[in-house]
Amino acid sequence: MPGRLEGKRALITAAGQGIGRATAEAFVAEGAEVFATDLDLALLDGLDCETFALDARDDASVRAGVDRAQPDVLFNCAGFVHHGSVLDATDDDFAFGFDLNVHSMFRTIRAALPGMLERGGGSIVNMSSACSSVIGAPNRFIYGATKAAVIGLTKSVAVDFIKQGIRCNCICPGTVESPSWHDRVKALGEEMGSYDKAMEAFVARQPMGRVATAAEIAALVVYLGSDESAFTTGHPHIIDGGWSGQ
Structure with a gap:
C-alpha cells in the first residue's frame, strides 16, 4: 500500500549510508517528508529529500536539527561497533561507545518529545542489535552493553508516554550489509x-x-514509523535471520 507515511515528518540520524540511507529512501517512497542527517554532509548526496549535517553527540546540533524537522517520526540510527572484549576496552572507548550509541538517543528524544506531545503523538524508533540483552557475541563487549542499554531506554520512554500518544520501539538486527x-x-x-x-x-x-540487506531492515522501520504499528510500543523487534533463535 503506497503512501504509508503520507503526512508524516521524519528525522533520521546517520542517513548517509547503510540502514540509515535505505530508511531515508524507503520513507521518501512511502510519502514522508524526510529530513536526512549525518555528521558527514557529503554522504547525503543523492537523497531526494531535505538533508543537513547533524552531530548526534552535540546538544546544540541536535536541538537545531529537531527544531528544523519537527518530526512525527524519529529514527535514531547513529552508532558505532567496537571490537574486543572487556580486557581490550579502554575508559575512552567505553565512554565514546555509550555517548554515540546511547546518549545520542537521549539527546534526540529529549529534544523531539515536547513537540510530539504538543502535536498529540509520535513514533520513535531506536537502533539496537540482536547483540545486546538478546544474545551475546564474541568481541562485542562495548557494543553489546550499549545496545542492551538502548533496549532499556526504549522501554522506559514507551511506558512513560504511552498514554500521550507516543510510541517507542527499537530494532535488533543481526549482521547487515x-x-x-x-x-x-x-x-x-x-x-x-x-x-x-x-x-x-x-x-x-x-x-x-x-x-541482511539494509533495505530489509528499513522495511521494519517503515512499519514502526507508520500507523500500521499503532498498537505496538516498548518492544525490541528482532530481525536477525534466526541468529538469536538457535
Whole structure:
C-alpha cells in the first residue's frame, strides 16, 4: 500500500549510508517528508529529500536539527561497533561507545518529545542489535552493553508516554550489509590472514546463510514509523535471520 507515511515528518540520524540511507529512501517512497542527517554532509548526496549535517553527540546540533524537522517520526540510527572484549576496552572507548550509541538517543528524544506531545503523538524508533540483552557475541563487549542499554531506554520512554500518544520501539538486527560492515570484515580479515575467511565467519553465524540487506531492515522501520504499528510500543523487534533463535 503506497503512501504509508503520507503526512508524516521524519528525522533520521546517520542517513548517509547503510540502514540509515535505505530508511531515508524507503520513507521518501512511502510519502514522508524526510529530513536526512549525518555528521558527514557529503554522504547525503543523492537523497531526494531535505538533508543537513547533524552531530548526534552535540546538544546544540541536535536541538537545531529537531527544531528544523519537527518530526512525527524519529529514527535514531547513529552508532558505532567496537571490537574486543572487556580486557581490550579502554575508559575512552567505553565512554565514546555509550555517548554515540546511547546518549545520542537521549539527546534526540529529549529534544523531539515536547513537540510530539504538543502535536498529540509520535513514533520513535531506536537502533539496537540482536547483540545486546538478546544474545551475546564474541568481541562485542562495548557494543553489546550499549545496545542492551538502548533496549532499556526504549522501554522506559514507551511506558512513560504511552498514554500521550507516543510510541517507542527499537530494532535488533543481526549482521547487515553496509559500508561499515565491510570495513569490519576487512579488519577481521587482517587478523585472520584472509578477507574470505573473515567473510565466511560473519556469514556462518547467520542461520540463513547470508547477512541482511539494509533495505530489509528499513522495511521494519517503515512499519514502526507508520500507523500500521499503532498498537505496538516498548518492544525490541528482532530481525536477525534466526541468529538469536538457535
